[in-house]
Amino acid sequence: MPRLSRLLPCLLFLAGLLPLSASAQTAALTSPSSSGAGGFGHALAMSGDVLFAGEARSIHAPGRVLVYRWTGDAWEQHAELTAAEAEVGDGFGEALAVDGDRLVVGASSSNAAYVFDREGETWTQTARLTPPDEAVAGPKKRAFATSVAVDGSTVAVNVTDPPFTFDPGKGAVVVFEEGRDGWSPGEVVAPAERVDGDGFGDAIGLQKDELFVSAPSANGNAGHVLRFVRTDDGWQETETFTGMNGQFGTALHLDGDELLIGVPGAMNRVGAVQIARRSQDTWALQDTLTAGDESQNGRFGQSLARTNNFTWVGAPGTEKNTGAVYRFPREGGRSAERLVHPASTPGDRLGGALVGHGDRIVAAQPGQNYGARMTGSSSITAFNASTNTWSDTPISAPSRDIFTAVTGEKTTCSGGKASLFDCKEVDLLSFLPVDAISDTPGVRVNDVWGWTDPETDRDYAVVGRVNGTSFVDVTDPMRPVYVGELPMTEGTEAKIWRDVKVYENHAFIVADNVGKHGMQIFDLTQLRDVAEEEQPKTFEATTIYDGVHSAHNVFINEDTGFAYVVGSNGGGQTCGGGLHMVDVREPTKPSFAGCYTDVGTGMTGTGTTHDTQCVVYRGPDERYQGNEICFASNETAVSIADVTDKSNPKNLSRAEHPRSAYIHQGWLTEDQRYLFVNDELDEMSGITDRTRTMVWDVSRLDDPQLVTEFFLSVPASDHNLYIRGNTMYQANYSSGLRVVDVSDPTKPREIGYFDTLPFGKDAPVFEGAFSNYPFFESGIVVVTSMQEGLFILKKADPEM
Numbered sequence: 001m002p003r004l005s006r007l008l009p010c011l012l013f014l015a016g017l018l019p020l021s022a023s024a025q026t027a028a029l030t031s032p033s034s035s036g037a038g039g040f041g042h043a044l045a046m047s048g049d050v051l052f053a054g055e056a057r058s059i060h061a062p063g064r065v066l067v068y069r070w071t072g073d074a075w076e077q078h079a080e081l082t083a084a085e086a087e088v089g090d091g092f093g094e095a096l097a098v099d100g101d102r103l104v105v106g107a108s109s110s111n112a113a114y115v116f117d118r119e120g121e122t123w124t125q126t127a128r129l130t131p132p133d134e135a136v137a138g139p140k141k142r143a144f145a146t147s148v149a150v151d152g153s154t155v156a157v158n159v160t161d162p163p164f165t166f167d168p169g170k171g172a173v174v175v176f177e178e179g180r181d182g183w184s185p186g187e188v189v190a191p192a193e194r195v196d197g198d199g200f201g202d203a204i205g206l207q208k209d210e211l212f213v214s215a216p217s218a219n220g221n222a223g224h225v226l227r228f229v230r231t232d233d234g235w236q237e238t239e240t241f242t243g244m245n246g247q248f249g250t251a252l253h254l255d256g257d258e259l260l261i262g263v264p265g266a267m268n269r270v271g272a273v274q275i276a277r278r279s280q281d282t283w284a285l286q287d288t289l290t291a292g293d294e295s296q297n298g299r300f301g302q303s304l305a306r307t308n309n310f311t312w313v314g315a316p317g318t319e320k321n322t323g324a325v326y327r328f329p330r331e332g333g334r335s336a337e338r339l340v341h342p343a344s345t346p347g348d349r350l351g352g353a354l355v356g357h358g359d360r361i362v363a364a365q366p367g368q369n370y371g372a373r374m375t376g377s378s379s380i381t382a383f384n385a386s387t388n389t390w391s392d393t394p395i396s397a398p399s400r401d402i403f404t405a406v407t408g409e410k411t412t413c414s415g416g417k418a419s420l421f422d423c424k425e426v427d428l429l430s431f432l433p434v435d436a437i438s439d440t441p442g443v444r445v446n447d448v449w450g451w452t453d454p455e456t457d458r459d460y461a462v463v464g465r466v467n468g469t470s471f472v473d474v475t476d477p478m479r480p481v482y483v484g485e486l487p488m489t490e491g492t493e494a495k496i497w498r499d500v501k502v503y504e505n506h507a508f509i510v511a512d513n514v515g516k517h518g519m520q521i522f523d524l525t526q527l528r529d530v531a532e533e534e535q536p537k538t539f540e541a542t543t544i545y546d547g548v549h550s551a552h553n554v555f556i557n558e559d560t561g562f563a564y565v566v567g568s569n570g571g572g573q574t575c576g577g578g579l580h581m582v583d584v585r586e587p588t589k590p591s592f593a594g595c596y597t598d599v600g601t602g603m604t605g606t607g608t609t610h611d612t613q614c615v616v617y618r619g620p621d622e623r624y625q626g627n628e629i630c631f632a633s634n635e636t637a638v639s640i641a642d643v644t645d646k647s648n649p650k651n652l653s654r655a656e657h658p659r660s661a662y663i664h665q666g667w668l669t670e671d672q673r674y675l676f677v678n679d680e681l682d683e684m685s686g687i688t689d690r691t692r693t694m695v696w697d698v699s700r701l702d703d704p705q706l707v708t709e710f711f712l713s714v715p716a717s718d719h720n721l722y723i724r725g726n727t728m729y730q731a732n733y734s735s736g737l738r739v740v741d742v743s744d745p746t747k748p749r750e751i752g753y754f755d756t757l758p759f760g761k762d763a764p765v766f767e768g769a770f771s772n773y774p775f776f777e778s779g780i781v782v783v784t785s786m787q788e789g790l791f792i793l794k795k796a797d798p799e800m
Contacts, residue, residue: 064092269299272288307361410478437790445789486520610634640698678718692710756769757769
């Protein structure tokens with residue numbers, strides 16, 4: 001997976017790595033709030049003593065909205081709402097707005113907004129609103145209903161860019177009116193001067209005949225807010241508000257004659273809130289609220305709410321994303337009181353969403369449990385302004401456990417299925433869900449490698465997690481055993497990227513964007529001595545190489561005993577993000593050996609390497625036989641280098657393709673004549689509508705030639721591929737493991753697959769199979785699937 005901070009910072013919600021940028025607010029006392037990522041509580045709304053919390057982005061179940069009722073001393077679940085035509089991945093619950101007995105639910109993955117009306121104690125779906133063709137027409141992909149607003153019989157819904165777009169388009173708002181004959185087709189409201197990528201519609205305020213729409217990315221992320229009024233000729237633009245630079249309008253809260261405008265990027269992301277007030281029919285910015293403590297990266301103003309006596313402001317970035325909520329007296333108060341939940345920890349992002357009514361305020365913690373948007377294990381928490389206390393018990397969504405371990409016997413792929421999973425010519429030997437190899441809610445897995453103990457011949461899968469590494473004995477592949485874990489380096493943060501390789505009975509582990517992690521080195525022979533009653537045992541690193549702090553990846557040339565740490569950042573000798581070469585011939589005494597950086601490659605031109613394979617060259621180019629050659633995937637090109645002399649590495653060539661988006665990773669055929677390369681983002685960016693692998697002839701290392709592009713039948717993004725013999729094994733996110741015959745490298749042919757993500761479509765998204773390891777002598781293939789767990793697979797035996 002690419003470090004998107006180099007590419008698209010606004011899209012980092014998948015990993016919870018940066019503060020979220022969209023917050024949908026509406027009019028009235030019951031303004032909803034959204035933190036944008038779709039896990040439980042990322043969207044909130046409140047009507048009197050009823051609280052709504054969306055859980056839109058489970059990839060294993062349809063989206064839902066949980067309804068809670070205030071009992072006088074606690075919030076108790078009252079109902080669960082889903083779309084009438086609910087399906088996995090529908091996004092239902094991504095945005096919420098409520099006005100009295102009417103609730104509007106956004107579901108951008110379904111391109112729909114749903115209207116629910118209350119009769120008695122029951123909420124019933126009464127309408128499904130979809131955008132008129134003119135709102136989504138054009139060559140660029142559009143998403144509908146990431147932000148919604150409601151005022152009586154009027155509903156406003158935005159049209160914006162879908163997640164991970166590489167070609168942002170023009171935003172709009174569609175206003176629907178309910179009449180005697182039902183709902184109108186919708187009037188498209190847009191600014192007079194429409195600009196691609198300005199975020200128009202990210203937040204909406206609606207009240208009677210006034211509509212306020214923000215464009216927080218306008219003018220280089222300075223942002224502005226536009227006001228529209230309803231006339232006999234439709235909605236007319238009347239004025240534009242500009243204020244402090246820094247995503248002005250990320251959040252809106254419209255309350256009578258006052259409009260609160262969140263500016264979380266102001267003052268170097270310290271953040272601010274500006275207040276516009278109405279005098280007759282004229283609005284003007286009149287006041288500014290700040291946190292007072294100027295917490296850097298606090299993003300004060302990310303979310304907004306009002307209660308009887310207070311204005312509330314969320315600052316989810318404070319204290320290393322622990323988050324905080326600030327309250328100001330409504331009448332003339334600029335002095336803030338900072339409220340921090342006593343149980344919040346770094347990464348929880350308290351205040352990522354807010355909603356209030358009366359004396360009650362509810363705050364989301366969208367980053368809790370590693371931003372567990374897939375598992376529902378994040379929570380929301382309530383504060384009672386009258387008693388000045390936080391609730392003792394967080395508000396959580398009921399569990400929807402989908403997966404249980406599959407062990408004990410082989411599940412044959414038959415009729416295109418093995419248990420829940422689609423397959424072809426690949427059998428399921430066993431499966432351990434994430435919670436079977438980690439005891440922390442919300443954990444996801446990432447990389448995987450393997451180790452065979454030379455003394456006992458036992459096989460182990462070394463499984464990366466967001467918060468550490470798990471060791472699983474797979475010697476009996478139908479009865480895997482979770483032996484133990486190595487936690488992440490103390491003082492670092494849990495993030496989605498962890499990478500591991502094995503050399504001389506030691507695991508070498510790096511993690512990206514996490515702080516001073518270093519390269520953990522762990523003596524795997526310790527696994528021999530773990531008694532059954534100790535399992536899973538928690539270990540400590542044998543040693544830590546501190547020449548780098550964070551890094552994206554590591555590769556080890558087992559023939560030479562050199563490790564290549566790539567994508568280094570955050571401190572130490574980063575080598576410009578290129579190859580940081582380490583002598584690990586004595587694994588517990590690693591030493592820096594040199595740098596190689598191909599300046600001019602990489603998204604920023606600094607030579608950043610995402611992944612690499614380094615070999616003692618035995619290929620057809622006789623000039624370099626016996627030399628150590630690296631094939632570095634450098635985001636924009638493959639950089640081929642001779643690193644035999646670590647003090648003087650030499651670039652030999654670049655393999656560049658004019659239609660590439662992100663050169664991610666590659667692997668050589670065993671004769672070292674061909675290099676198979678994946679481009680992780682070409683499917684997402686629209687370069688191709690099917691999974692594509694590029695095949696390069698590298699028989700002349702100074703002149704690589706593209707010989708073919710191999711396409712699968714599905715649009716999933718490709719991630720990590722490895723070749724053993726004449727077979728290539730690709731971990732391709734939402735389409736799982738793909739098995740490809742490469743006996744003729746110029747004519748690859750898919751021969752099997754196992755889809756580790758059993759629900760939803762094979763879309764180009766960062767979900768599903770992350771990596772695989774096909775090099776055990778037994779022929780098993782271990783696959784990590786991010787939210788699902790560890791799969792132990794094997795190609796089906798040929799029929800006799």
